[in-house]
Amino acid sequence: MTMARMAVMTGVRKLDIRSYPVPEPEEGQVLIKIEAAAICGSDQHAFNNPIAYQTALGHEFVGKIVKMGRNAGKSILCYDGEVRLGDRIAVYPWLTCGHCKNCLTYGRGTCTVCDTSFFYGGPVSPMGHEEEGWHSSNPDIYPHFKAGYGEYCILFPGTYVWKLPEGMPAPVAALLDPMAVAMRGIELAQTQCGVKEEALNINTNACIVGAGPIGILAGMILKIMGVSSVTMVDGIATKLEKAKELGVADYIVDFTMHPDRDERTRLINEYTGGGPQLVLQCANTVYAFIDALHYVRRLGTVVEIGNAADYGKTVECNPAALICTKHLRVMGMSANQPGTYDKAFRLLKRYRQYHFDKLFTHTCTLDTLKETLGKMRDPDYIKGVCLFEEK
Ligand SMILES: [Zn+2]
Ligand SMILES: [Zn+2]
Known part of the structure; x- marks a missing residue:
């Protein structure tokens, strides 16, 4: 044997x-x-x-x-x-x-x-x-x-x-599995958001909260798709630098340098000319979800991908002000499917180019x-x- x-x-x-x-x-x-x-x-x-x-x-x-x-x-x-x-x-x-x-x-x-x-x-x-x-x-x-x-x-x-x-x-x-997770988050953002504008198109300014593997892969997909800009937010400078070096982040915000959320929102707002149309929340903390609701522009889309490790924690939120008045589309994501993995794998096959x-x-x-x-x-x-x- x-x-x-x-x-x-x-x-x-x-x-x-x-x-x-x-x-x-x-x-x-x-x-x-x-x-x-x-x-x-x-x-x-x-x-x-x-x-x-x-x-x-x-x-x-x-x-x-x-x-x-x-x-x-x-x-x-x-x-x-x-x-x-x-x-x-x-x-x-x-x-x-x-x-x-x-x-x-x-x-x-x-x-x-x-x-x-x-x-x-x-x-x-x-x-x-x-x-x-x-x-x-x-x-x-x-x-x-x-x-x-x-x-x-x-x-x-x-x-x-x-x-x-x-x-x-x-x-x-x-990298098939994490790429497929990032891909599914982006697929969700591609659907119509109830107004004339789509959340994701060539002129989208996107923001990714969390420069971990999923955040970086999502940024890669968005850059390959040709969005206008990707802003990346994290608290670890080396990760943000890596995201920049990989050509994934056009603009980075280190929350240890800008601990005040309003200040971060103002910076992102300024860079994106009114706030990102799309925020992908890929960080492992519940607070980042509230940040995402603040960063996104009115009528924007937030996809919550990253909370898996924070089970049991809660955070306060004023849904009337943050979600309803802003007319946001907020989506959770955990279910995935083989078809999305197929799309992710076909992208990975372009590894000589990316x-x-x-x-x-x-x-x-x-x-x-x-x-x-x-x-x-x-x-x-x-x-x-x-x-x-x-x-
Ligand atoms: Zn995994
Ligand atoms: Zn079954």
Whole structure:
């Protein structure tokens, strides 16, 4: 029996490297050998907080198909034709049932709505899943390898994947999930806002709150789409500098230099000639949401993307003054879909033209993953990737 290694989170800031037998893919499954797994802020959030049971992590991964179960070419849903042995693929981390009422209503594959979703590389206990059963992220439960921070991963029937074109670096393809999150936020802004003007067009002045990976990727998409300007707000100067260096931010506002919100609003208002039409809130704090409502111009659009890690906190808001009188369109975002991932992946394939991989500030291996997971709050950290060497 071949054994392979995997990272297992066992408690707050505790990560063990364990060996498990490599499973044989069953009917409709494939086994991939992981090449790269990008580190998501949600992994780092999980790493810093208590968990109910030991858990495998890592959902932004890319690997090569090394074994295929019977009929896997038909049961793995690939946007680029049937999968074959040796294909390098990027993976949609959610698996939905396809037949619950929500799947039927919102479409198969729509994440966070299915009653019995499975998520590669993390617990889905908020959705009611228990430690037992194949849904579990507990790696002791067969087939063990169901996450990105391990040498292998089993993909179950119904998983959506994309083939990497020849030469595409694995870390770039591992940006599929965060790129799709940024892409979905932008798609939401593209719909009509109830007035003649669209929120997002070539003359839009956009503002992004939070210069983390999602904020920077959203800025990249907006710049590629050719908006008039992107203003970026954050409290860490090195991140803002990075956003500028990547050509993502035309104007930056460091809130440690301008702690007064009215002052920040005035600066942004001045730069954008009356306030941004679109604000994407990509920071991890509830206060940033209120900031976004202040920054945006009247009849503007705010998309709230970034609050995941701030659960339980509340903030005061005067909806009559901030939302109603300003006639804002305010949207939350967490559900995503394979079609948006496809759009994101097609953009990532243009990596020779746009240097998406510059987002990575840290690389690590399975042995140094724990150290890198702990760097989330470091001023020079934006995004890390765990690399697995070819054997
Ligand atoms: Zn992610
Ligand atoms: Zn479902």
